Amino acid sequence: RSAVVIGGYPWTDLAPEAVGLAFGAFMAAGGDFRTAVLTAVNMGRDADTTAAVAGALAGALHGASAIPEEWAAAIGPVRGSCLPSMRGYHVLDIAELLTPAAPDTPTAPGVPGLPE
Template sequence: FAAARGDFRTAVLTAVNMGRDADTTAAVAGALAGAAGGVDAIPQDWASAIAPVTGSCLPSMRGYHVLDIADLLTPEEAA
């Protein structure tokens, strides 16, 4: 994340290509970049490729898109 200067795509791709625990590292890098840049930081082609979750781990999330879940977890901006 720091090496990518907060750029979402660069942070995730760099982390994935570092090897070892790449899935977790990329998830953390993406989370940090997303938190810093907001939903607009996520490349649209990446966001549109994600299908609604199946709910295999959390049945209550079945049918939600990951960005919908992010909205549920994000407090409203101050007016």
């Protein structure tokens, strides 16, 4: 953690820190969704971004079924506060629109669960 944490808190420079910490949490959790997200949140700093990236990595590895049921149940349709045109859509509706019908199998050396 100390190798990637920026001493001050300059918002414009947080992406490299958040991504580094997220990958660290993901790898420390062995790719497990719940553990990766909770590890990232508990690192502090820009915890919402770090946890979102760690969760995205674990979700990409294991799919939506990796999300704990009680967490998924708390997600409802979008209210449209920022993007009124999205009002009423569920995040899974949007995910279906953004994912190809038959994605290729990803590869990533050293990442648990992915082919070398």
